[in-house]
Each structure stands twice: as structure tokens, then as C-alpha cells.
Amino acid sequence: MGKLTIGCFASLVGSTNLDFAVKLAGAALDKGHKVDLWVSGNGTMLSLQEQRAFKDYSYLEKPVKELMEKGLNVTACEACAEARGYHDSNTLEGVKRFSMDWYLGSTFDADRVLHIGGE
Amino acid sequence: MGKLTIGCFASLVGSTNLDFAVKLAGAALDKGHKVDLWVSGNGTMLSLQEQRAFKDYSYLEKPVKELMEKGLNVTACEACAEARGYHDSNTLEGVKRFSMDWYLGSTFDADRVLHIGGE
Amino acid sequence: MATTKLGFIVQRPGYKSENPKLALTHAIASQSVEIYLDDDDEVTCDVAFVGEGVLNCIKDQKALDNYQFNSTESHVKMGLLCDLNIFICREDLEKYGMSESDIVLNAEEMGGDMDVKVVPYEEITKMMEEMKHLLFF
Amino acid sequence: MATTKLGFIVQRPGYKSENPKLALTHAIASQSVEIYLDDDDEVTCDVAFVGEGVLNCIKDQKALDNYQFNSTESHVKMGLLCDLNIFICREDLEKYGMSESDIVLNAEEMGGDMDVKVVPYEEITKMMEEMKHLLFF
Amino acid sequence: MKLAVFVSDYRMTVDTLERLKPEKMGIILVQNGVYHASVKENGNASSILDSSADLYALKEDLETRGIDPANVDSKVKVVTFGDVVDLMFNDYEKTAWL
Amino acid sequence: MKLAVFVSDYRMTVDTLERLKPEKMGIILVQNGVYHASVKENGNASSILDSSADLYALKEDLETRGIDPANVDSKVKVVTFGDVVDLMFNDYEKTAWL
Numbered sequence: 001m002g003k004l005t006i007g008c009f010a011s012l013v014g015s016t017n018l019d020f021a022v023k024l025a026g027a028a029l030d031k032g033h034k035v036d037l038w039v040s041g042n043g044t045m046l047s048l049q050e051q052r053a054f055k056d057y058s059y060l061e062k063p064v065k066e067l068m069e070k071g072l073n074v075t076a077c078e079a080c081a082e083a084r085g086y087h088d089s090n091t092l093e094g095v096k097r098f099s100m101d102w103y104l105g106s107t108f109d110a111d112r113v114l115h116i117g118g119e
Numbered sequence: 120m121g122k123l124t125i126g127c128f129a130s131l132v133g134s135t136n137l138d139f140a141v142k143l144a145g146a147a148l149d150k151g152h153k154v155d156l157w158v159s160g161n162g163t164m165l166s167l168q169e170q171r172a173f174k175d176y177s178y179l180e181k182p183v184k185e186l187m188e189k190g191l192n193v194t195a196c197e198a199c200a201e202a203r204g205y206h207d208s209n210t211l212e213g214v215k216r217f218s219m220d221w222y223l224g225s226t227f228d229a230d231r232v233l234h235i236g237g238e
Numbered sequence: 239m240a241t242t243k244l245g246f247i248v249q250r251p252g253y254k255s256e257n258p259k260l261a262l263t264h265a266i267a268s269q270s271v272e273i274y275l276d277d278d279d280e281v282t283c284d285v286a287f288v289g290e291g292v293l294n295c296i297k298d299q300k301a302l303d304n305y306q307f308n309s310t311e312s313h314v315k316m317g318l319l320c321d322l323n324i325f326i327c328r329e330d331l332e333k334y335g336m337s338e339s340d341i342v343l344n345a346e347e348m349g350g351d352m353d354v355k356v357v358p359y360e361e362i363t364k365m366m367e368e369m370k371h372l373l374f375f
Numbered sequence: 376m377a378t379t380k381l382g383f384i385v386q387r388p389g390y391k392s393e394n395p396k397l398a399l400t401h402a403i404a405s406q407s408v409e410i411y412l413d414d415d416d417e418v419t420c421d422v423a424f425v426g427e428g429v430l431n432c433i434k435d436q437k438a439l440d441n442y443q444f445n446s447t448e449s450h451v452k453m454g455l456l457c458d459l460n461i462f463i464c465r466e467d468l469e470k471y472g473m474s475e476s477d478i479v480l481n482a483e484e485m486g487g488d489m490d491v492k493v494v495p496y497e498e499i500t501k502m503m504e505e506m507k508h509l510l511f512f
Numbered sequence: 513m514k515l516a517v518f519v520s521d522y523r524m525t526v527d528t529l530e531r532l533k534p535e536k537m538g539i540i541l542v543q544n545g546v547y548h549a550s551v552k553e554n555g556n557a558s559s560i561l562d563s564s565a566d567l568y569a570l571k572e573d574l575e576t577r578g579i580d581p582a583n584v585d586s587k588v589k590v591v592t593f594g595d596v597v598d599l600m601f602n603d604y605e606k607t608a609w610l
Numbered sequence: 611m612k613l614a615v616f617v618s619d620y621r622m623t624v625d626t627l628e629r630l631k632p633e634k635m636g637i638i639l640v641q642n643g644v645y646h647a648s649v650k651e652n653g654n655a656s657s658i659l660d661s662s663a664d665l666y667a668l669k670e671d672l673e674t675r676g677i678d679p680a681n682v683d684s685k686v687k688v689v690t691f692g693d694v695v696d697l698m699f700n701d702y703e704k705t706a707w708l
Contacts, residue, residue, distance in 0.1 A: 016253055048203065174444060233518070249528050334650070335651075391543065433577060
């Protein structure tokens, strides 16, 4: 079993990039891999708590919480989050916040890295 | 003098769509026009309070406040905001939140509409 | 009594951005706009799918099963249910190898009476001429 | 002691998305990554601008004057100041009608020693082969 | 109709522009759209400059990207945000943001 | 190198794909990239299908867009999220998301 680091830099609602990242993370965990998920840029939207669940919009809080219980490690870029008004006080429980070096640190011993940039 | 309604549906940081919308609104106000700014979709990011000012990111809270003092009318799409975790309690002071019909209502007597979609 | 006509032009496929859905939800909001207007005033919305935008109209989109959110198809149906004029460019359907059998045509199963209007691009040009304001998505 | 090499490939112009800047800020973060690693382990980052990505390297970008945020140019200079290898594809510069006189070449005025490396695409391919992981922006 | 079309991207992702045939058209290059005013790809200027529309490019967006407004194609008039407002109100009736 | 390239868009905004020449390449069509697996533009299949790479398309993303996985081009293998994980770990070493 290996380690997969996913970096997702795109936004939550509309583009399905974060939806894709979360589903892929789930599939990798199910196969016994360790998974780190780094969200940066607009992708930090994932880390904000109390997003309302509407059927017209992606709603990832529930699947992310379930995957964190299975071991998914989610970290948001602190500066990208702060610039958007997402602070420690309104971050989803269990999601960590670090500076960008965390992502590089995660890639150090990753067997595979999937960096979702493309916006 | 006329009325300009701007609808901005794209995100705050990175794309300069909201920056553009705010500058255009300012230029129109300076010329004596009335300006309504509707933010929807990822554009609702504009409405979240306490965004940290970093030189690497757009920071629109200050210019938006200044323009609101000059009469700029800013309204965010309530559902789009809620879906992203932006609630009444953390909305920038002076920014209104309504459902999508507000945008259509604003266009009713607008002389010009600039709808910034394009994502 | 006055009417302001808005033309919504959807030029891009869905799912990469939520704009095609937002076009439909905003157009549907014309149903409740009177709370902002004087009696008898109204805002009406026509919606046209052009270019790659016609890909939004493919039927049997299983977004709810796979990603747990409503498909763009369901939004098109909601628009029909609200009696919006929904135009689909015939040339662009053909360009992408599609015919009427591949796309949403109506919202009959939800009790809707309206059909989508598959029309030559020329008709969409005419619609754009008639509108007071245009909103491109 | 082990080194993990990352290759950052910037394929798009800036200002439409913040990704080109985030490529540089993340690559620069390799300077402080040791807090997450054992002694002597390291992560190094090379950055390459290809395709329309080379437009990020045009000099005299006045983003701060016009939009009150740092330009992508200033991020390229910060990368040089942090001694990153920054490659710019020569064929793509030529494709877009530019020469070395149009682009950021160094960060001398900030005390940097490194120059950007304007190289044939082949060199960038070689860099990509050498890296353990690739990150496309 | 008199239509002001905002082109905000260099790599166009829609084909709408070439299909619009208003009686009067202005193309306002903004954001990454300003690259059309100066960048030559393989020696060729952008095909947008072949349009019979009136062509404008936003000064602030040119400068932001390192393009000297003095160096844009002679067919393109460099305008400020204030000029854009005047164009919208005085010269055109409707707008399209592509 | 052995490279898995994720193509996530129908209208490509980069020219990177045709320039990548790894020893072994897989192209995984995801998100709006899945349109390449089935849509014919003016009667022509996507030029991506001419690639000598191994071609895959994500089942969930096909279905989401109303494309029946049974109807994709015969060169394209339909895969699940789980299959994508296995491809990444077993068949390729590096990834590129275009």
C-alpha cells in the first residue's frame, strides 16, 4: 500500500474539482492507501464550516468528515484561507491549516502526487 | 445620468473579475450614474467579512466600503452565499442578501446591464 | 405597465462552472420579481443554448447519482415548468452530432406544457435583437 | 539523506487564475519544508514556464499600481531570490514574438544572484524526466 | 442593435464572437483579453484585430500585464475605466461579456 | 517516464498534451474531458483519440453528463474511481493534470 498526496487548487461549487478530489481520495482509502489532501487557492473553500446543503450545489462537508474518520488527512493553505475570510474559528473540525511547505512535506514520501491545478 | 446594473458571477481571488467589477462601478459612480452590483455564484466571496489584506491577493473590502459610502448598492445571492458557508452573521456590513429575483428587479429600470459570467 | 426583456445566452458546457445552472435559476426567478416592481411591471427571461452550451441539454444526466447534486438537465426542466422560452441552436446540435432524440425536450413527467425550441441560429439572433439586455453565461 | 524533486510546470497566463502565482509561492516554500522532514532530507522545486505560461514572465507588470496586488513578475523575482531554477521555454517565447529583452531575467535589484534559464523545450522535457513528481498549473 | 462586447480572455473558450452580427459593434479588450492587442502568435496578430468592429483595450489591464499602451496595434484605442463607462452609455445599448 | 495525463476539459486551454513524449502515457478523461470520448464535432471524433496513449474515461463523469458508457469510442476504456487509483499506482509513476 502506498501514499497518495492530492493537491486541489480549484473551487468548491460549480467546478467539480473538489468533488473529484474527494471521490478519488475515498477510492484510494478504500484500497488501503494513505491519502493526504491539500487545498489551496480557491480550493480552500472546502475548509469552511457550516456550508448549507442544497441539492443544487455540491455539499462536501459530510463525505469529507466520513473520509477523515477513515484516515483522510485534510490541510488547507493558511494564507489562502485567511485572504478569503476563513479563519481558525470557522474552519471545519478536523481540517488542519498550515503554510504551503506542508504540501511539499507531504509529497516527500508520497508514492504518487496528483496536483489538480487547471483553472 | 443613468443606472448601471453589474452582475458578477466569478470568484474574488485570482480571476480579476470582481476587481474589474468594483473598478468599473467606481468609474460609473464618479460620472454620476447609479450603480447596483449583484454578486452570485463564486462572486459571493465578495460579501464575506474579515478577509485578510495580503499584498499577494486581491483585497476588495476597503474599496467596496468606500464605494458603498458613495452610493454603490451591493447585494449577494443568498442561496449561493449560504451554500458556501457565508451567513448573515459574517456578511460585510452594508452588503445586502436577497434571492435571485433581486438581480432581475435591478435590471428592470437599468439603462445598461453588464453581466460578467464567463468562467 | 412596462416589461423588461432579458436574454440569457449559455455558451459553455456545465459542470466546469455552475454558470449554466445559475443562468436557469436566475431566469426562473423572473416568476417572483414582482415584489421589487410596481403593479403590472414585469421582467421576462428567454434562455438560449448556443455553441458548446448545447451539451447542457443532453438527457439522462446522472449527476445526482454520481455527485449528489442536481443535474443541469433538471434545471432545464424546471425552466420549462416555469414556462420559460428555451431555445437550442439547431446548427450547434448538429455540429456536435446530436439530434432531438439526444436532448431534453420537455418536462412532461413533471406536468410541464412547454417544449424546448430547437431553432436555427438566426432565430436566436432575432431574440437577442428583441431583448433589452443580454446576459452571456 | 534523501531528496524529493518536484517539477512545477506553468502552462497558463496569470491574472485569470492565481495558479501561476501559487506555483511560485509553493515552490518557494521548499525553503522551509525541513520542519516537516528528518534531518538532511529535502524537497527541491524547479519551475518551468511553457506555452502561454511564458506571458507570466513579461517585465514591468504594473499590477500593484492598477489593482493593488503583487504582480506575477514580482513572484518570479522572489523565486530567483530563493535560488529556484526557473526555466522559460525558448520556442514559446519566440512563438509569442518575445525575446529576452521583454521578460524578467533576474532579481539583481533585490540582491539575487540567479538568472532565469531560457532553454529549448527539450531541456524542460529533460527536467520533467528527472523529477519525482510533476505539478501542472 | 448596438453591442459592446467584452473580450476577457486570450485563449477564447467560446465561438460566439464571430457569430454576432449587430448593426454596430465595439470590442472592448479587458483582463487577459488585452493580449489580443499586442501579442503576435507565430508572427500573426490576433484575428480579433481583423474585425470590422471598433476596438478598445483597457489601459489598466495592459499595464498590469507589462504591455506598454504605446505598443498596442494601431487599430486599437486605449481606454480607461471611465472611458468604458462612457462607451457603454453613449455608444452602445447592450453588452456581452464572452 | 510513465505518465498518467488527466484531461479535464473539452475545450483545451493548453497545448501541453501534444508536446509530452513520455516512454509510456495514459490519458484519463475526467470531468468535461469525457466529452472527448463520445462527442463528434462536425462529424470528427476528438483528435485526442488519435493519440498512441492508452485511453480511459471515468464512468461517473460520463454518466453525470448523460453519456452512456456503452456508447464511447471503442479505443476508450471506461474506468471507475477505484480503477483510476490502481492505474496511478500500478501502471504509471507520475501524473499531469492539464
